[in-house]
Amino acid sequence: MPGHNDSTHPADSMNVANGGCPRSRRLGEFREALRADLDFHGANGKHSRHGWHPFPAKFPPQLPQFFIERLSRPGDVVLDPMFGSGTTVLEAARLGRRAVGCDIDPLARLITEAKLGRVAPSEALRVGNTVVEQARCRIHERPAALQAALTQRLDGKTRAFVDYWFRPEQQLELVALLDAIESCAPGRLRMFMEMVFSSTIIAKSGGVSLARDLAHTRPHRVLGKEPKSALEEFAKKLKSALANAGDGVAPIEADIRAKSAEDTGLPCCSVDLIVTSPPYANNAIDYMRAHKFSLVWLGWKISDLTDIRARYLGHEAAATRVFNPLPTPCENTIARLRHVDRKKAAALRRYFGEMTSVIGEMHRVMKRGCCAVIVVGTSNLRGIDVETQRGLAAIGESVGFELVHIGSRRLDRDKRMLPARWGGGRATQIEKRMHEEHVIGLMK
Numbered sequence: 001m002p003g004h005n006d007s008t009h010p011a012d013s014m015n016v017a018n019g020g021c022p023r024s025r026r027l028g029e030f031r032e033a034l035r036a037d038l039d040f041h042g043a044n045g046k047h048s049r050h051g052w053h054p055f056p057a058k059f060p061p062q063l064p065q066f067f068i069e070r071l072s073r074p075g076d077v078v079l080d081p082m083f084g085s086g087t088t089v090l091e092a093a094r095l096g097r098r099a100v101g102c103d104i105d106p107l108a109r110l111i112t113e114a115k116l117g118r119v120a121p122s123e124a125l126r127v128g129n130t131v132v133e134q135a136r137c138r139i140h141e142r143p144a145a146l147q148a149a150l151t152q153r154l155d156g157k158t159r160a161f162v163d164y165w166f167r168p169e170q171q172l173e174l175v176a177l178l179d180a181i182e183s184c185a186p187g188r189l190r191m192f193m194e195m196v197f198s199s200t201i202i203a204k205s206g207g208v209s210l211a212r213d214l215a216h217t218r219p220h221r222v223l224g225k226e227p228k229s230a231l232e233e234f235a236k237k238l239k240s241a242l243a244n245a246g247d248g249v250a251p252i253e254a255d256i257r258a259k260s261a262e263d264t265g266l267p268c269c270s271v272d273l274i275v276t277s278p279p280y281a282n283n284a285i286d287y288m289r290a291h292k293f294s295l296v297w298l299g300w301k302i303s304d305l306t307d308i309r310a311r312y313l314g315h316e317a318a319a320t321r322v323f324n325p326l327p328t329p330c331e332n333t334i335a336r337l338r339h340v341d342r343k344k345a346a347a348l349r350r351y352f353g354e355m356t357s358v359i360g361e362m363h364r365v366m367k368r369g370c371c372a373v374i375v376v377g378t379s380n381l382r383g384i385d386v387e388t389q390r391g392l393a394a395i396g397e398s399v400g401f402e403l404v405h406i407g408s409r410r411l412d413r414d415k416r417m418l419p420a421r422w423g424g425g426r427a428t429q430i431e432k433r434m435h436e437e438h439v440i441g442l443m444k
């Protein structure tokens with residue numbers, strides 16, 4: 001691992017704060033990186049724990065890896081203030097950087113912490129098999145106790161949600177699995193088991209609820225659906241997760257925060273690199289709509305989850321905050337949209353307003369001469385292409401960043417999970433653009 005004075009590392013000479021080397025060199029290398037082929041089609045996106053749990057619009061791991069290797073060095077602090085399924089955090093930690101991340105979504109944190117945890121495959125397989133066996137015994141021997149546990153765990157509103165979306169057989173299996181996880185998984189394996197549990201519910205091909213399209217965050221109830229057995233799914237998901245666990249003996253160190261990206265709690269000028277992607281502007285991927293299907297089982301009440309959802313960046317709920325005037329590209333798009341839909345225009349103002357706080361916070365915590373990479377897809381609101389990348393780039397400049405370049409990448413339709421509406425049929429010009437992402441490069 002190169003020390004901080006090792007001037008042969010490409011990132012050394014770029015860090016003004018640490019190395020006093022020309023900023024122009026770092027700028028040139030960053031620009032070149034942003035112009036490279038960033039599609040990563042054909043690359044394995046599921047290696048080393050990355051495929052453990054579905055998460056819409058997650059990065060291919062090669063994307064953060066590419067920037068982390070070029071723009072930071074071992075020991076540097078790498079931040080993702082909206083880490084989602086933890087792709088940047090895991091890659092940064094794997095590459096020997098000090099990884100830090102924030103997300104307000106409890107399922108994002110569970111998935112990420114599970115990925116970072118100590119999971120020795122043979123022990124996890126033994127414990128997981130015991131969980132399934134114990135759950136099976138409870139279902140046969142103590143169904144009344146399980147019914148009582150359901151009543152105890154779920155308040156009225158949450159129970160109504162569960163009754164609507166899950167058949168009684170699956171409810172019993174799920175509560176039996178939870179009881180067994182709580183009694184036989186030791187502390188260090190608990191998050192891993194809960195993550196496996198969640199992946200039986202939020203699954204690309206159906207899962208154990210009555211919902212379709214859950215992994216796309218567009219659930220609809222299909223009464224004719226024959227949901228899968230939760231016990232069998234748990235056993236399957238356990239095996240497939242362990243096939244990609246690595247040796248997993250040591251936990252991977254990272255600083256995971258249940259904080260908003262607008263207020264990370266990090267000191268000023270403490271971060272060497274940011275690689276992140278915010279939610280879409282029109283809430284097209286409504287994470288909480290899908291995540292509550294497993295979070296209700298993991299101790300969260302529907303009412304708490306509704307509150308968290310309203311704190312998502314750019315959520316459609318009316319903003320109570322007043323935002324300062326935005327850069328011209330943002331104001332222009334909002335004005336065009338206001339002619340056709342005032343409500344959506346107000347939501348877009350909230351999105352750009354909140355992203356101004358987020359990007360301002362990124363600027364505050366970063367060291368001078370360091371780089372931020374923001375990956376974003378655009379949104380189509382009432383036939384208007386929001387050109388989110390232009391808006392966010394202008395916001396970056398307004399808070400003091402230098403805009404280095406806006407690169408683009410074409411999404412692998414088979415891999416990157418986007419809302420179902422964009423997946424098939426005859427795509428319009430704008431929808432075609434939805435299969436492209438922009439990679440905004442900013443430098444402090």
Ligand SMILES: C[S@@+](CC[C@H](N)C(=O)[O-])C[C@H]1O[C@@H](n2cnc3c(N)ncnc32)[C@H](O)[C@@H]1O
Pocket residue numbers: 055056057058059081082083084085086087088102103104105108259260261262276277278279280287311312313
């Ligand atoms: C596009 S996803 C990130 C995906 C991630 N790059 C990955 O590879 O999995 C956007 C994330 O922003 C998070 N988010 C939304 N509002 C937030 C806020 N106020 N603070 C922090 N994270 C937020 C969501 O929970 C979601 O996980």
